[in-house]
Amino acid sequence: MQGLLLQMLEGTVTSLQIFFLTLLFSLPLGFVVAKGRMASFAPIRWITDLYIQIMRGTPLILQLIFVYFAPFYVFGTSYDRFTACIVAFVINYSAYFSEIYRSGLQSIDRGQHEAAKVLGFSKAYTFFHIILPQVVKRILPALGNEVITLVKDTALAQTIGVAELFRVAQTASSREFSTVPIFIAGIFYFIMNYIVSRLFAIGEKKLEYYR
Amino acid sequence: MKEMIRLSGLRKSFGSLDVLKDISFTLEEGSVLSIIGPSGSGKSTTLRIITQLEKADDGSLEIAGHTLFSSVMGKAVYARPEEERLIGLKTGLVFQNFNLFPHFSVLRNITEAQRAVLKRPKEYAEEKAMKLLEKMGIADKARQYPYQLSGGQQQRVSIARALALDPEVLFFDEPTSALDPELTREILKVIRELAEERMTMVVVTHEMHFARAISDHAIFMDRGVIVEQGSPDELFGNPKEERTRQFIASFED
């Protein structure tokens, strides 16, 4: 039993790595994508839109397989499963985050930009001090949902053989003819998501001081 | 008397819509200009071009002796970006719907630009903000957030926010249109006091009596042109143009 728990903790560490690395890259990249989606130059807008549509319109599990195996067929070389997994998660989640950012950015009244301009704030200052804080407040609930989905989606990494929590649990389960490992994995996911939703709730509470 | 604004031959269109056809006026330092006219006549667009929220298509504009744009072969050519910025600091704009920053306290709404743009020290900026809030009669609201204030109080904060940067000329775009009559009076009183202190101002308003009382000069615009301009007593009391007469008559009750 102790050996099993230890193995599952190791799997959890891998799951958490996928989780944090995905956030680390896709949270900022989502902004770049959102900017592309709102670009004044139409071709950039079309390309970005197509990318977002593909990411949202096809299963993540399929994207994982594609990202991992496509280089093998094209270049005849394969690469590290874990890297492939992170790449797939990042390009998928950047698309989802970008749409959340875009809805947030577009929900800010034009008057905020105009007031900032008339008062002489630079473009960068306006973005970081006037617009962004208001965007964050508005998108926090949607962002929270997406991050919780990410915790659960990390289980898909097993399809390309990454030894994350769910794969460890499944292997143990068939080895020991028992559903207990699967059940324990469920508890682990639940705890992770409980922490995530608590953190988002705290964030939302902190921003409740204004409307 | 120093000339604060010299605008001539201003033209602006949005697509195929000619919004401003030939707008010219001058304004002396320490005087108040009111602009009236029906909806869509181009009043806001005129203010937005002078305060650099829109670009002119043609014409020339000098603010306190500095050229923001001039007409070169039928096109408005703008000054260098640094010059544009410096000229922008000479003008302030008060919006119809306030546009306060909701995530900043009242005090910070007034200190933020002083500190970030004019690089004033915190103590100085806060002292200045408190003086302005006192003048507006809402010093007790300094620690509150915009959503906690009435519309009239929010508009007073936005006037204080504009004044804090010591603009040479202040523009008001229908500052009371979002307010009910009682709150409107509060704001008109504030603007009247500023006029008495010889603040140079341009006020777009539908408050005819108020416009007549505070301004030194008045303009009636319609469909992108200045139909008539003159002293408020002439324009409101004895308009020469039929269109002006009709417009002003529509406000009599």
Ligand SMILES: Nc1ncnc2c1ncn2[C@@H]1O[C@H](COP(=O)(O)OP(=O)(O)OP(=O)(O)O)[C@@H](O)[C@H]1O
């Ligand atoms: N950004 C824009 N794009 C296209 N058309 C515009 C834009 N801004 C203003 N217009 C049009 O220009 C015309 C003049 O608008 P403007 O806001 O200057 O009028 P106004 O005199 O301020 O009217 P109101 O009393 O309703 O505020 C209107 O027909 C308006 O629809």
Ligand SMILES: [Mg+2]
């Ligand atoms: Mg207007």
